[in-house]
Amino acid sequence: MFTLSEENYLKAIYHLELDTVKGVSTNAIAKKLETKASSVSDMIKKLSEKDVVVYKKYKGVTLTVFGKKIAASIVRKHRLWEVFLVEKLNFSWDEVHDVAEQLEHIKSPKLVNQLDIFLGFPSHDPHGDPIPDKDGDLKTIEKSLLSTLEKNETGVCVGVNDSSSEFLKFLDKKEITLGKQIRVLEKEDFDDSLSIQIDGKKLSISNKIANNLYVQKS
Amino acid sequence: MFTLSEENYLKAIYHLELDTVKGVSTNAIAKKLETKASSVSDMIKKLSEKDVVVYKKYKGVTLTVFGKKIAASIVRKHRLWEVFLVEKLNFSWDEVHDVAEQLEHIKSPKLVNQLDIFLGFPSHDPHGDPIPDKDGDLKTIEKSLLSTLEKNETGVCVGVNDSSSEFLKFLDKKEITLGKQIRVLEKEDFDDSLSIQIDGKKLSISNKIANNLYVQKS
DNA sequence: ATATATTTTTAGACAAGACTAAAAATATTA
DNA sequence: TAATATTTTTAGTCTTGTCTAAAAATATAT
The missing domain is CATH 2.30.30.90 (Ferrous iron transport protein A (FeoA))
Structure with a gap:
């Protein structure tokens, strides 16, 4: 099981990896999470002990297959909740982010599953971002x-x-x-x-x- | 703003106060939260500094009007989410508690409000417990x-x-x-x-x- | 009322996660 | 390549929330 903080790091690395071919730098993570590079260094050590990232000192960080799965499941939850908020609770697309940021950490496989069904298996969130499937895979469209x-x-x-x-x-x-x-x-x-x-x-x-x-x- | 832990203490005291005329004892809280009396003592000090409880050493604890409001809003969220899970996501009434325990801490007044509307302003949760209204008041039925x-x-x-x-x-x-x-x-x-x-x-x-x-x- | 039991608080320690300041490693530039 | 700049890590500190062990207060029983 992962802490709130660990989940946020995994998510940040997941997003940063999409834009970079090489490993993700400590500084980049610090910037994304609005924290200090030293804090990132500490956390990366913990995450690599938990086998969710691969880490070579001074060389940046990469998610393991396992880590990517965890991260994708958080992104999946985030985006499903965004759909829920917009479609069912009349939120507008500029109001959903902060709430989804909290909801994405709720731990209950059944909840995610039922939410997915309830929403009719949406493929994209209200901003057009793809929703990872149960295995963490996402079908990106040509845009x-x-x-x-x-x-x-x-x-x-x-x-x-x-x-x-x-x-x-x-x-x-x-x-x-x-x-x-x-x-x-x-x-x-x-x-x-x-x-x-x-x-x-x-x-x-x-x-x-x-x-x-x-x-x-x- | 209150931390997860503070919210759980407030909720525990809120529930315990329903059964006792006098203040709630340290031990009772410890038992309810499955923690140690010493931890409770520490936390109570913090809560009284935040003016959500009144505290006299060795004399038990009472929620202030403000504290009761906070606690009721958490219970309100818990019970609304339970209704949501049962009515919309096909959970059975024995499966909702743990998930609602997490969802109750999500901070978004709009979310609670819209959820209430979405569910048709339910007055009771799936177990028959009353849902506090926006002001924290609950209409108890004769049972x-x-x-x-x-x-x-x-x-x-x-x-x-x-x-x-x-x-x-x-x-x-x-x-x-x-x-x-x-x-x-x-x-x-x-x-x-x-x-x-x-x-x-x-x-x-x-x-x-x-x-x-x-x-x-x- | 004194002794005993229970409850509650205090003191000190610990883990998680963050921070600052300084050291070490890597990159860049002349 | 040497000098400088940047990035990253380490060392040490802080806060939150927990714990254990011991002391203090209160309650109970003889």
Whole structure:
């Protein structure tokens, strides 16, 4: 069994591993968890004794197969709870993160299983992130940043890169939601801003926005 | 804000206060929480500094109005989650306690509120225990132990005194569920066992069972 | 009322998980 | 390659919540 703290470390490493080919650095973990490198060093030692990470001093950290399974199960729970909050309890997608961050640590295999059934086996959370299955595997869909679309290309909005409350609220205001189709009408070389068509309306989008919105090209 | 441990102490004191007129003893808390009296002594000191309990050395402990509010909100969450597990996730009433014990510590006023709405503002949990309202108040119904009914009296099954998995499973096996009507056909002086009628069938019930089943006299 | 038993508190220790400051290892740059 | 910068680890401290053992207070019994 793993403590709250251990689970949070595993989750952090899991997420960081997605972006790096090599091992995850102590500093990167510290930054992600808003803690100190020395604390990370301590914890990594414990985790490697529990055989969930492989650890070579000064060389960064990798999850073992076992560790990855644990981490994926936490991410699975997090995302299932997010779906629950949005679909059943009328939370909006910018309100779910902190609560899911707590709920993900509830230990009960039956609970996760029944929740999955109750929600109809969702494949993605409200932000478009894939939900790992019971074995920790996730089927990722082919998605591209909106900023990579060429002029006149179209795509369906399928996820966000930045899931901060601020960004999500901004999307709400502009009525940009997952599932909607977006067509790039114009790309400005000057500031890399986009002119897009969504819901039949024309909208101007900064590069920062386009860099945080995923679409599935169509 | 209160820690997990503090919340568990508050809840324990809350429950113990229901049975005692005077302050709750250190030993009673230790027993309930399966910890040592010395640990309780330490924690009580912290809690009284936080103004949730009143504490006089060697004299037992009482919740303050504030403390009672906190405790009631935890009990409220516990019982709402139990309803959720049974009604929505197909848990049986003997499986919910341990999970609810974890879920009760999730901190999110919106979550509790929405859950309450989602469940249709239930007044009692699956074991017949009342769910405190937002202010921590609970409307208790007039209930009596089945063992206190006289011959030929009838009542509706409304709760259990012992909510251990063993007892609940026993009731399941005998098809004794909340809401069913029970009539006392016979009382045996010899061993205080009862002969009752339920679902039109005759059933023999030991005193131990009758002492752990609440009915509302009718 | 005095002796005995029980309850409660205090004192001191420990583990988990975090921190600061300093040392050691690795990376980078001239 | 030597000098400097960065990253990582170690050493020692702190807090929370627990424990054991012993002391102090209260309760009970003769």
